[in-house]
Amino acid sequence: MQTLDLAYVGRGIHEELVAYVADQEDYYADEGVHVALRDGCGWDIERLRRGATIGLGRAMFSRLTDHIPWTALSVNTHRPLFWFLGRGDLTSLQDLQGRRLAVHHPLTPPGCFARIVLRRNGLDPDRDVKCVARKPGDYGLDLRGLRKGSIDAALVGSTMAPEQVAAEEGFQVLAFVGDHFQIPTVGVAVDPTHVPLDTPALHAAVRANRRALRTIREHPEIAVTHMQAFLGRHTPDEVRHHYDQFIAPYYTDDGQADLKIGDAAINTVAAELGVTAEFRAAEVYRTDLVAADGDAPVP
Known part of the structure; x- marks a missing residue:
């Protein structure tokens, strides 16, 4: 074979x-x-x-x-099956101005895609958002950070159904990356x-x-x-x-x-x-x- x-x-x-x-x-x-x-x-x-x-x-x-x-x-x-997930007081990507975003490193595909989407929504990822680079995984630590308030939003992948998680946790799905970048x-x-x-x-x-x-x-x-x-x-x-x-x-x-x-x-x-x-x-x-x-x- x-x-x-x-x-x-x-x-x-x-x-x-x-x-x-x-x-x-x-x-x-x-x-x-x-x-x-x-x-x-x-x-x-x-x-x-x-x-x-x-x-x-x-x-x-x-x-x-x-x-x-x-x-x-x-x-x-x-x-790309990635989503911006935010705490309940955020309703759009524009609300990330000055906020802490957990996201992949800029020199990884998801991190780069996230930066492209932020720019397309009027945000400079190096100036307007406090990006916290982290390694990808199952995003469980990001959910913990959102609950505790140590981060305001996170780019998460397909290890979860983000809309269901948002409904359970009181979070908001701010954007589906695939809607903004193909x-x-x-x-x-x-x-x-x-x-x-x-x-x-x-x-x-x-x-x-x-x-x-x-x-x-x-x-x-x-x-x-x-x-x-x-x-x-x-x-x-x-x-x-x-x-x-x-x-x-x-x-x-x-x-x-x-x-x-x-x-x-x-x-x-x-x-x-x-x-x-x-x-x-x-x-x-x-x-x-x-x-x-x-x-x-x-x-």
Whole structure:
């Protein structure tokens, strides 16, 4: 059987759901590939590039800053699943003026995306907001900080359903990042230096992931059952609401990339990082390399 290492670089359904469904529903086995799902959250880029990665945001960052030719063969969504969660006295992003915001480091994809969203809402993240950089995790410490008042807001990821948490805790969801900034963020990407783009195991994994994407879109009951494994603090009805609001509308069912969104995102991220983008989205998101159902492979 063919084998492939596939690493996620963040925790939660944003990174893990599609591969988890492909694994649990035996789609990888049906394709004759053994996919080892690896926790790459703490890996440096040199270790990460020796296999495939789910984290398209980090891969694109690395292409901009490290000049590694990361190439994505499948895209799950263009809407980053991150939210600004604030204490009850805040009602909008503009209310973050002068407040303490727990957020990822600026040189990480979520941290960069947060800065872009703040700027688009009239806030300078270096002057107008007191940013408290912290490492990503399950965001439990952020919830504790919001309760105690040691922070006023936090950028949180998909280890929780933020609207339900806000209702329970008396917090406010100030913004969904995906409403303010779009970019192909999760899928399957490789550095062709180490994993050639025509690797059979890679193509098999992509086909399985695309099958999982169709399942997630066409069979909500299966998606919600698997989402429950990640959102254990929530009831099935709450998980279904989360699915209806953030997964069903925004996840692709074919793994394809919107190159216009990709080009705009590359330029925006490059500007935030202060670097020059020397490539276009069509060079990064090569979703044409694995044939769609019924199509012949691209030479």
